[in-house]
Amino acid sequence: MAESVSERDTSSPTVVVLGLGLIGGSLAAALRGNGFCRRCIGWGHREASLQRGVELGIIDSYTLDLEAAVDAADILVIATPTLVAAQMLERILPRLQDRAQPPVITDVASVKGNLQRTAEAVWGGMPPRLVLGHPIAGSERSGVDAADAGLFLNHRVILTPVPGNDASAVELVRAMWASTGAEVIDMGVAEHDRVLAATSHLPHVLAYALVDALAQSAASADIFRFAAGGFRDFTRIASSDPVMWRDIAIANRPALLQAIDLFSDHLLELRAAIDQQQSDALLETFSRAKGARDAFAAQLAARGQRPA
Amino acid sequence: MAESVSERDTSSPTVVVLGLGLIGGSLAAALRGNGFCRRCIGWGHREASLQRGVELGIIDSYTLDLEAAVDAADILVIATPTLVAAQMLERILPRLQDRAQPPVITDVASVKGNLQRTAEAVWGGMPPRLVLGHPIAGSERSGVDAADAGLFLNHRVILTPVPGNDASAVELVRAMWASTGAEVIDMGVAEHDRVLAATSHLPHVLAYALVDALAQSAASADIFRFAAGGFRDFTRIASSDPVMWRDIAIANRPALLQAIDLFSDHLLELRAAIDQQQSDALLETFSRAKGARDAFAAQLAARGQRPA
Numbered sequence: 001m002a003e004s005v006s007e008r009d010t011s012s013p014t015v016v017v018l019g020l021g022l023i024g025g026s027l028a029a030a031l032r033g034n035g036f037c038r039r040c041i042g043w044g045h046r047e048a049s050l051q052r053g054v055e056l057g058i059i060d061s062y063t064l065d066l067e068a069a070v071d072a073a074d075i076l077v078i079a080t081p082t083l084v085a086a087q088m089l090e091r092i093l094p095r096l097q098d099r100a101q102p103p104v105i106t107d108v109a110s111v112k113g114n115l116q117r118t119a120e121a122v123w124g125g126m127p128p129r130l131v132l133g134h135p136i137a138g139s140e141r142s143g144v145d146a147a148d149a150g151l152f153l154n155h156r157v158i159l160t161p162v163p164g165n166d167a168s169a170v171e172l173v174r175a176m177w178a179s180t181g182a183e184v185i186d187m188g189v190a191e192h193d194r195v196l197a198a199t200s201h202l203p204h205v206l207a208y209a210l211v212d213a214l215a216q217s218a219a220s221a222d223i224f225r226f227a228a229g230g231f232r233d234f235t236r237i238a239s240s241d242p243v244m245w246r247d248i249a250i251a252n253r254p255a256l257l258q259a260i261d262l263f264s265d266h267l268l269e270l271r272a273a274i275d276q277q278q279s280d281a282l283l284e285t286f287s288r289a290k291g292a293r294d295a296f297a298a299q300l301a302a303r304g305q306r307p308a
Numbered sequence: 309m310a311e312s313v314s315e316r317d318t319s320s321p322t323v324v325v326l327g328l329g330l331i332g333g334s335l336a337a338a339l340r341g342n343g344f345c346r347r348c349i350g351w352g353h354r355e356a357s358l359q360r361g362v363e364l365g366i367i368d369s370y371t372l373d374l375e376a377a378v379d380a381a382d383i384l385v386i387a388t389p390t391l392v393a394a395q396m397l398e399r400i401l402p403r404l405q406d407r408a409q410p411p412v413i414t415d416v417a418s419v420k421g422n423l424q425r426t427a428e429a430v431w432g433g434m435p436p437r438l439v440l441g442h443p444i445a446g447s448e449r450s451g452v453d454a455a456d457a458g459l460f461l462n463h464r465v466i467l468t469p470v471p472g473n474d475a476s477a478v479e480l481v482r483a484m485w486a487s488t489g490a491e492v493i494d495m496g497v498a499e500h501d502r503v504l505a506a507t508s509h510l511p512h513v514l515a516y517a518l519v520d521a522l523a524q525s526a527a528s529a530d531i532f533r534f535a536a537g538g539f540r541d542f543t544r545i546a547s548s549d550p551v552m553w554r555d556i557a558i559a560n561r562p563a564l565l566q567a568i569d570l571f572s573d574h575l576l577e578l579r580a581a582i583d584q585q586q587s588d589a590l591l592e593t594f595s596r597a598k599g600a601r602d603a604f605a606a607q608l609a610a611r612g613q614r615p616a
Contacts, residue, residue, distance in 0.1 A: 136536045156534060191530065198522050199535035203542040205578055206514060208597040213574035214506050215600035222499065224604040226464060227507035228444045232608055233541045234511045238601040242594035249582050249590055260579050264572070266521035270513055271568050274557050282557055286550035289516040292523035293546040296532040300540055 012038040013074030013172070016103075018088060020044050020053045020062075022139055023108045024079025025147030029058045030180040033149045043069035049144045058147055066091065070103065075176060078107035082247040085109045086118040093122045093130075104169045105130045106176075110196060111251035112160045112189045126162050129169040133159045134192065135182060142241065153181035154303060160189045183303075190255075197255035202263060204245050205256070207238040320346040321382030321480070324411075326374075326396060328352050328361045330447055331416045332387025333455030337366045338488040341457045351377035357452045366455050374399065378411065383484060386415035390555040393417045394426040401430045401438075412477040413438045414484075418504060419559035420468045420497045434470045437477040441467045442500065443490060450549065461489035462611060468497045498563075505563035510571060512553050513564065515546040 015037040017024040024042075031037045042050045042062040050062035063069050070076060070092055078085045078092075085107050096102035105127070109115060112132045119130055137155040139146055157177040161170045177184045187195070214223050249256060273281040323345040325332040332350075339345045350358045350370040358370035371377050378384060378400055386393045386400075393415050404410035413435070417423060420440045427438055445463040447454055465485040469478045485492045495503070522531050557564060581589045 136534060138536075138538075155536070158534065187530075191527070194527060195530050195534050198525070198527070198531050199539045203518065203539055205582075206518065206575070207542065207601075208594050209574045209578050210511065210514065210571055211597040211601045211604075212593050213571050215596065217506070217570065219499070219502060219506070220600075222495075222503050223506045224600070224607065226444060226466070226503050227604060227608070228463070229608075230446075230545045231507045231511055232605060233544050234515065235601050235604070236541050237538045238597045239605065240598070242591055242598050245594050246587060246590045250585050250587060253582055253585065257579065257583055260575065260582075262525065263518055263521050264575065264579075266517045267514070267568065267572065270517050271565065271572075274513075274561055274568075275565055277558050277561065279554060279558060282554045283550055285520050286516050286553050288523065289520040289546045290548070290550050292528075292532070293515075293519045293543050296519075296535060296543070297540060297547065299532065300535070300537075 014039045014072055015075045016041045016043060016069045016073035017077045017079050018043045019080035020049050020144045022142045022146045025053060025058050025144040026151035029147050029149035034179050036176060036179040041072055053144050073103040076103045076105045081244060082109045082111055082251045086114055089118050090122055093127060102129055104172050106133045106173045108135055110248050111193055113193045114251040116189050126164050128164055128166045131159060131161055131165055131170050131173040133157060133173060155182050157182040157184045158187050158192055159184060160187055160192050193252050193255040197252055197259040201248055201252055201256050202259040204237050207235050211235050211238040322347045322380055323383045324349045324351060324377045324381035325385045325387050326351045327388035328357050328452045330450045330454045333366050333452040334459035337455050337457035342487050344484060344487040349380055361452050381411040384411045384413045389552060390417045390419055390559045394422055397426050398430055401435060410437055412480050414441045414481045416443055418442060418556050419501055421501045422559040424497050434472050436472055436474045439467060439469055439473055439478050439481040441465060441481060463490050465490040465492045466495050466500055467492060468495055468500050501560050501563040505560055505567040509556055509560055509564050510567040512545050515543050519543050519546040
């Protein structure tokens with residue numbers, strides 16, 4: 001392939017997906033399926049995955065040549081792991097800085113602040129056509145074979161545009177995600193990273209810490225032997241990909257540390273209430289938490305996701 | 309009813325359930341359904357629940373008179389909330405101490421140490437016919453209308469017999485639970501409370517602490533708005549009954565405090581690794597936790613419970 005596009009086509013763009021895993025593959029499948037893109041091209045290191053993407057009808061074609069991939073794109077979607085996404089920006093942005101109309105670039109990573117800092121350092125400010133994004137969707141499966149054109153349906157995609165962004169670039173990325181059936185929402189970079197630290201990154205750290213603490217304790221065989229359904233649900237996220245979560249923990253370090261500290265303070269208060277048998281304080285905290293959690297579960301059900 | 313049984317019938321016993329909620333009702337339904345009991349009698353404070361139990365065919369009859377209930381029983385099952393179970397022992401045991409052959413007494417509470425201490429204090433040693441037990445089963449529903457004769461099928465029931473127990477009493481309680489399709493396992497009282505603190509009581513405290521911390525934070529509306537499926541699973545147990553969990557936290561205080569401290573130490577280590585960007589240490593911990601959790605999920609699936 002590697003044909004060069006001189007005029008940007010935004011009504012029927014060529015979408016190039018860098019990294020054809022679960023998220024990149026699902027996005028490609030959705031955009032090819034709904035006709036949003038003229039062509040959908042995959043780039044990656046592992047040719048077998050890319051070939052599989054063609055076989056599955058997820059992409060039209062692929063290339064192993066990053067320069068060719070960038071040249072072909074109207075929209076470039078960085079769908080690599082979190083820390084690799086920062087490296088991709090370091091490789092891609094310098095070669096676009098002297099172009100009259102570089103492609104619109106977006107990404108799918110779980111942390112936005114580190115990518116903004118990387119882009120600003122490379123570009124000398126936020127590149128106008130770089131619109132960072134994060135689809136709140138996933139699966140316990142991974143890889144191109146798990147790609148699902150319906151993965152984003154009724155799920156939220158957070159975009160974190162900045163004042164310096166080209167309005168047309170923001171609108172194109174918004175239209176791309178809207179075409180997949182997602183609800184697209186704008187948010188500030190710092191706010192995104194705080195909210196995700198609280199609702200996703202912190203729970204993962206807590207689940208990993210709990211399972212590891214129990215696994216290393218003397219009674220671990222008995223402990224896991226007698227654990228039941230509540231423990232299974234509570235620890236499900238500790239079965240997530242360790243590399244992905246190592247990357248996220250490092251990429252979102254400042255917000256994650258704050259979230260850990262907020263949680264630790266609360267746990268310490270609860271510990272004191274248990275130690276001092278403060279029956280009323282315990283009941284009040286547990287009741288308030290149940291109220292908040294029930295309300296959240298009802299919200300989630302109302303958004304069309306499976307009930308709690 | 310209130311007819312008195314002079315000879316203990318252990319081949320087809322009269323079972324009296326004190327407290328006809330989810331667990332008591334499900335046990336009664338199972339024992340009536342499988343023919344284990346000659347009669348199944350309910351006792352409680354709320355006559356409407358007991359009448360409903362008769363209507364549903366869960367019990368043969370009921371009484372509001374505790375003395376009559378105790379007199380009628382070959383097996384007395386204390387199925388009240390955790391802290392009430394200790395009060396029931398205080399009310400029941402003194403009137404049985406001068407009887408030649410008191411009924412076999414067992415319970416279903418989530419904590420065993422507090423009941424053992426209460427019984428020993430009242431009786432002056434562990435009553436030979438008191439066999440403490442704990443079915444590891446539950447549901448998000450509660451009350452007699454949620455009773456399910458199949459609730460214990462393929463689930464574990466932990467008995468905590470002591471050297472002073474009548475062997476025949478232990479065997480009768482074991483046979484009762486075995487008849488429901490449960491796998492009955494013996495364990496020491498202290499070990500039971502440690503294992504349950506780790507796998508059940510601690511996770512509940514962590515889930516309550518997390519949800520309450522987030523609900524009280526400034527960004528709580530956004531936080532719950534953007535939380536997704538992983539958060540739903542992780543916090544499901546924070547929707548549990550606050551009164552029940554307040555009781556359990558207080559009843560199992562010593563073991564729960566130890567479990568909280570073990571967890572807090574691990575979380576502090578992980579926090580330091582994130583703060584210092586110790587990439588290898590994070591990956592090692594997350595990988596070890598994933599391995600333990602995957603192995604646990606496989607065990608649970610092999611026990612015939614729904615997969616992870």
